Amino acid sequence: MKSYRQELWFNVKGRREFINITPEVETCLQESSIKEGLCLVNAMHITASVFINDNEYGLHQDYEDWLEELAPHAPISRYRHNRTGEDNGDAHLKRQIMGREVVVAVTGGRLDFGPWEQIFYGEFDGGRRKRVLVKIIGE
Numbered sequence: 001m002k003s004y005r006q007e008l009w010f011n012v013k014g015r016r017e018f019i020n021i022t023p024e025v026e027t028c029l030q031e032s033s034i035k036e037g038l039c040l041v042n043a044m045h046i047t048a049s050v051f052i053n054d055n056e057y058g059l060h061q062d063y064e065d066w067l068e069e070l071a072p073h074a075p076i077s078r079y080r081h082n083r084t085g086e087d088n089g090d091a092h093l094k095r096q097i098m099g100r101e102v103v104v105a106v107t108g109g110r111l112d113f114g115p116w117e118q119i120f121y122g123e124f125d126g127g128r129r130k131r132v133l134v135k136i137i138g139e
Contacts, residue, residue, distance in 0.1 A: 004032035004136040007044070012126030015073070016094075018060045019121045021050075021132065025104075026111060028134045035109040037138015042101030044133050047091035047125035049098035055118045067094045067124075091124035098122050106138055 006028045008021060025041055043050050053059065071093035076082045079089025102119060105112040111119075121132055 001037075001137060001139060002032065002034055004028065004034060004134075006031070006134045008121075008132040008134060009129060010121060010123065010132070011129045012123040015124070015126050016064065017123045017126060018063065019123070020055050020118050021121045022055075022111075022118045025119050025134055029106060029109070029111060029136060032136045034106055034136050034138040037106045037136060039104045039106050039111060040101060040133070040135040041104070041119055042133050042135075043095070043121065044131045045125075047088050047095055047123075048130055048132075049095045049122035049124070050101050050132060051098050051120055051122060052102050052104070052113075052117050053120065054116045055120075063098075063122075067097065070094075070097065088125040094124040095122075106136065 008024050010019065021041070025039065029039060041050050071090040073090045076087045076089065081089035081092060104119070123130065
């Protein structure tokens with residue numbers, strides 16, 4: 001069995017953003033030369049997420065609105081976590097909702113997606129460098 005590891009780095013200027021990282025993950029898969037196996041993609045920061053869904057702007061805006069209703073950023077005093085001097089208590093909750101990682105089957109050297117599926121990096125506390133791990137195992 002072969003194993004491949006790569007880190008993808010992001011520096012989102014704003015506080016929140018959804019980035020389609022499918023092309024970067026597909027590049028990793030091609031570099032790995034793995035034809036059959038599994039591809040793990042996970043956020044390496046506690047205030048970021050990796051998830052699979054449709055690459056459609058309206059849906060992404062719906063996510064943004066929904067997440068802000070569930071865990072609004074302000075007032076920051078509402079979160080006990082922020083008593084440590086942080087202002088990102090909401091980002092931790094948003095990450096929990098959206099998830100840490102995805103696993104995608106690799107079949108015939110390709111990501112084995114259903115219709116419309118794409119991989120996204122969700123940033124909820126931007127403004128600094130963050131990374132995503134891509135780990136592919138198989139033959």
